[in-house]
Amino acid sequence: MLLRSISTLALLLAATTTHTYPSKPIRFLVGFPPGGGNDSTARMVSVRMAERMGQAVVIDNRPGAGGNLAAEITAKSMADGYTILLASSSHPIQGLLKKHLVYDPIKDFSSVAMLSHYRAVLVVHPSVGAVTVKEFAALARAKPGSLNFATAGAGTGGHMATEMFRYLAGVNIVHVPYKGSAQALTDVMSGRVQMMFAPTLATAQHVQAGRLRALGVTSITRSRVMPEVPTISEAGIHGYAFGAWYGILAPAGTPPEIVTKLHAEISRALKLPDVIQRLSVLGTEPRYSSPGDTAREMQSERERMAKLIRDTRFKP
Numbered sequence: 001m002l003l004r005s006i007s008t009l010a011l012l013l014a015a016t017t018t019h020t021y022p023s024k025p026i027r028f029l030v031g032f033p034p035g036g037g038n039d040s041t042a043r044m045v046s047v048r049m050a051e052r053m054g055q056a057v058v059i060d061n062r063p064g065a066g067g068n069l070a071a072e073i074t075a076k077s078m079a080d081g082y083t084i085l086l087a088s089s090s091h092p093i094q095g096l097l098k099k100h101l102v103y104d105p106i107k108d109f110s111s112v113a114m115l116s117h118y119r120a121v122l123v124v125h126p127s128v129g130a131v132t133v134k135e136f137a138a139l140a141r142a143k144p145g146s147l148n149f150a151t152a153g154a155g156t157g158g159h160m161a162t163e164m165f166r167y168l169a170g171v172n173i174v175h176v177p178y179k180g181s182a183q184a185l186t187d188v189m190s191g192r193v194q195m196m197f198a199p200t201l202a203t204a205q206h207v208q209a210g211r212l213r214a215l216g217v218t219s220i221t222r223s224r225v226m227p228e229v230p231t232i233s234e235a236g237i238h239g240y241a242f243g244a245w246y247g248i249l250a251p252a253g254t255p256p257e258i259v260t261k262l263h264a265e266i267s268r269a270l271k272l273p274d275v276i277q278r279l280s281v282l283g284t285e286p287r288y289s290s291p292g293d294t295a296r297e298m299q300s301e302r303e304r305m306a307k308l309i310r311d312t313r314f315k316p
Contacts, residue, residue, distance in 0.1 A: 021081055021257075021258050022054070022081065023055070024082060025057070025058050025082075026049070026053075026055060026057045026081070027058055027082060027083045028058060028059050028084050028086065029062055029071075029073060029083065029084070029086065030059060030060065030061050030086045031064070031070030031085075032063050032152060032153075032181070033061055036180055036181045036202075037118065037199045037201065037202060037246075037282055038086055038088060039061065041086070041282060041284065042246075044275060044279070045115060045269050048265075048268075048272060048275060049262075049266065052268060065098075065153065065154075066152065066155045066156045067087075067088065067090065067153065068094055068101065070086075071085060071103060071105070072102060072103050074251055075103035075104075075109065075252070076103070078251065079110070079255075081250060081255070081258035081259075081262065084112065084262065085248065086115075086248060087109075087248065087249045088244065088246055089157050089244045092106060092302040093105070093155065093301065093302055093305040093309075096302070096306055097155040097309075105302075106295075106298060108251070109249040109252055110250045111249060111291045111298060112247070112248040112249060112266065112291055112294065113247060113267065113290075113291065114245060114287035114294050115246040115270065115286070117243060117244065118200070118246075118283055118284035118285070119219040119223045119244070120158060120197045120217070121198060121199075121214050121215075121216065121217045121226060121229060122195065122196075122215045123188065123195065123196055123203050123206075123213065123214050124188075124195040124212070124215060125190075125191045125212065126210060126212070127191055128194050130215070132235060133230075133232055133235035133237060136195070137169040137171055137236070137237065140169070140172065140173055141170065145172050147195065148174045148175075148195075149162050149176065149193065149195045150177075150184035150195075151176070151184060151196070152184055153177050153179060154175070154177045157197075157242075158198065159175065160308070161197040161218055162197055163312055164240065165232065166312070168237050168238075168239060168240050173194075173195070181198060181199070181202065184196055185203070189206060189212060197218065199283055200217065200225040200226055201225055201281070202283075204226060204283075214229045215232075216229060216230055216231060216235045217229055218231075218240070218241065218244070219242075220241045223283070245297075247287075248262070250262070270286040270288065271286070
């Protein structure tokens with residue numbers, strides 16, 4: 001009788017909590033420093049969520065370990081809807097790249113929604129003696145191990161985009177990881193590092209100013225931000241295509257009713273004309289997907305990248 005009473009009380013408390021959610025500010029973790037595309041996307045959506053939900057949605061930047069620090073904090077947080085994570089396309093594969101990861105990128109999270117997808121572009125410092133993808137690949141083959149590439153961290157989307165390029169182009173270039181894309185891009189512009197796969201928006205003005213040279217975009221179609229730049233596949237590395245996205249996750253066990261509410265508010269925000277316009281300015285496009293579709297896409301991405309890691313014999 002006592003156990004039944006405790007169980008009933010727990011269910012009543014859970015129902016009350018769900019019904020009144022949110023009753024306090026929501027913590028929105030971002031695994032990279034302020035100023036990058038992930039941070040800008042999170043801040044834009046958080047403002048609209050706060051307006052609709054009547055509570056502040058506070059951005060908490062926790063850069064480190066290619067986004068893993070923020071993911072670990074989220075995985076260990078209470079599953080009550082008051083901690084959410086901005087995840088990227090590199091999130092599902094972290095368990096394949098890090099041998100001692102203390103959380104499971106799939107099992108320890110509840111999928112909430114996709115936010116947006118974006119293209120990256122292969123950029124090089126102007127001093128690099130190549131103006132096309134084919135020329136860069138030929139240069140790298142002629143000087144194995146002498147060219148460097150920058151990323152926002154080991155295991156990030158930019159890292160895996162480069163690993164795919166290395167494999168398909170048959171080149172040997174050296175990885176230089178940073179804690180965020182802004183610092184990495186700065187070092188490419190200074191010439192300290194020769195190349196990088198970076199978001200199109202972050203590089204467009206620097207390409208126009210001559211500080212960077214754009215060679216090819218990662219998607220299967222050209223970018224509206226840089227329509228003159230060919231895709232890497234049409235530029236000669238046949239079969240190359242690498243997609244990137246941002247999404248929102250919560251700790252595993254978050255009540256379905258809260259996940260549904262978060263998803264509904266995010267979906268409404270993504271349909272607002274000003275949000276669509278600002279995403280376009282960021283070089284991204286809205287993604288509409290249910291929590292179930294988001295979970296399935298994460299699993300599919302994990303399987304696809306696991307094959308790439310096997311094929312390339314990539315060493316974590």
